[in-house]
Amino acid sequence: MSETNTLAAFYAFSGGAVWLLGSLLFIGFDKVNTQANRWLAAFYCILACTFTQLFLEGFEIGGGFLIHLLELPRWAMLPCLYMAVSHYASPSLPKKDWFLHFVPFLLFLVFSLVYLMPDLFNEQNHLPVLPPWIRFLVRYFFFGQTVYYWIVCFTLLRRHQKNLKMVASFTEKIDLEWLRYLLVSVLFLILIRILSISNIHVTYYSPILYFLGIILLAYSTLTQKSIYAIEPYRPAEKDETAPKKAMNERLTVEQVEELNDIVMRKTVGEKLYLDPSLTLSVLSAKIGISTHELSYVLNNGLGKNFYQFVNELRTEEAKSLLLSEDTKHLDMLGVAIRAGFNSKTTFYTTFKKATNLTPKEYIKANSAAS
Template identity: 85%
Template sequence: MSEINTLAAFYAFSGGALWLLGSLVFIGFDKVNIQANRWLGAFYCIMACAFTQLFLEGFGIGGGFLIHLLELPRWAMLPCLYMAVTYYTSPSLPKKDWLIHFVPFLLFLLFSLVYLMPIMFNAQSHLPALPSWIGFIVRYFFFGQMVYYWIVCFVLLRRHQKNVKMIASFTEKINMEWLKYLLISVLVLILIRILSISNIHVTYYSPILYFLGIILLAYSTLTQKSIYAIETYQPEEKYGTAPKKVLNERLTLEQVEELKHIIMRKTVGEKLYLDPSLTLSVLSAKIGISTHELSYVLNNGVGKSFYQFINELRTEEAKTLLLSEDTRHLDMLGVAIRAGFNSKTTFYTTFKKATNLTPKEYIKANSAAS
């Protein structure tokens, strides 16, 4: 019994860590991502309720009413995570349909207030047997909800990471890689919960496994970066790319070729790609066309995203700089900045992808050839 209690104590550690993390995030340790962090803080606080409940049950502390109160907000947990990810990935878009995600929680709350709690207040009463279908929903709906919302959150993140390459030539500060690791940490917790149902060994060690997963979760959260101000590329259809038929009616093949030559002439001829802060809207303004037309011509006429187009031009500039006598005094970061990159990471990644060589290997290979 003492060994079981020792393991159950990890539920207390997990619950305490989540209460602290949720309070810290909700209050706002990051003054930029405020709305998103409030939803994320609510997600952590509800998760803390779940682990507090497991701790009390493990040690036989508290009555049924307290346990039920801690369990009550559980169906709102994953919708809170969804709302947080929504605000992180698209903070400027309206969230008109947010309440619909909390309908199951509100129904369960209403069911509890009308049916369960009055019986719990009466010590002489016992909960009557519920219909089997209600028991099934209460028992298994949460698992389906966890899986569904995790998938939706991951899709939102991947869409955001794809979107930033449509509008920006730099991604380190806006691709929210930390959020990917946060979602992976949540997935680990979900898998532990699912496996603990069928595997007795996972069930036995689940308090420790949960605690380790929450450490990863806390690290991912506390290393988050602010959402930097950048325009959002909005296709003509609200939640997808505009139909090609509509775009083809606007731009003929001849117009696409003509705009392609203008884009290349302005971007390459005036070396606009050397601006590290160049974005889709900035380039479209310099060329004199809309962002949708520029994006369409790049994707269909050049066959590249904005990110690929600009960074490949910067790579060609970097090749020249690396072999130039005038820039031999520069280190790799200096070459990267001179070529228009705003970070060494993007420079190395793009250069290696384009040439299959690192910048130093490129210098060595061309020095040997000459």
């Protein structure tokens, strides 16, 4: 076996790994993220077709019909990834226009069935010669589609992570950080494909590079966390921006200040922020105002989102606890939980941002001052 064939064998490893990954997702190793996982499984199965095609071409196995059959679903690959990310980021929102993302794939499928595939059954078993503009479209549309959908997927994820801080005071278990690593892995595969067109060295080692990218994809996918909705919410542009005009019409500056006083008095006076599971809707119910009004007051009266507002109050509580004789027996996790934080990570991050000191540095600095 030549060295080229040895490298091409990595396409088989990649294809086999992705087929297995897609199968695991489809049969449902995670019983919570079922719908999103099935879209991601479809993405992986189509990606597996691509690697299978590259393997067959590298070893000159199979005819033109089989190669084209494996290439056929490629235009549906990135729309499947988009649908998966969309379901992960907002599982409760309806996806009414999902079929529009698959129109290019359906058009290519019809074009293949009518114009391309009949010629694959003739004696030559090869595709017909296409006009230059069609060859250009077929060759480069997929690259453009890939870049577009990756950007859209990443934007959806970033918007989701931003929206979380509008309604939740803890994000570690619901921020889809694993999905960010998955998208970075997909970007790695995209860059390999783009660079392999112009760089012969990348082309030569691309089978190994693809395999490394698949390992990253598999790790990201298998470490995903189950998505449990903390409360129903709409994306920020609908939930926070759309009502802004109505809020301006309904609330005067004096009313905002009055509501601001109520929010601070109830939240601080009754120490509602000590509840580690506190969310926007829970706090609004305890205060007695709507979630829109509470969000508007926080954003415009205090200049903070919900996440910042609650965790800054918890930081002030933690400052007192760290210097109190009554809590000297607690470790840092104990202090974090007593202050209302859901995790040590959020505690350390928020505390360092507010004080420019770690909790231990804060204790040391204040001990020296006294």
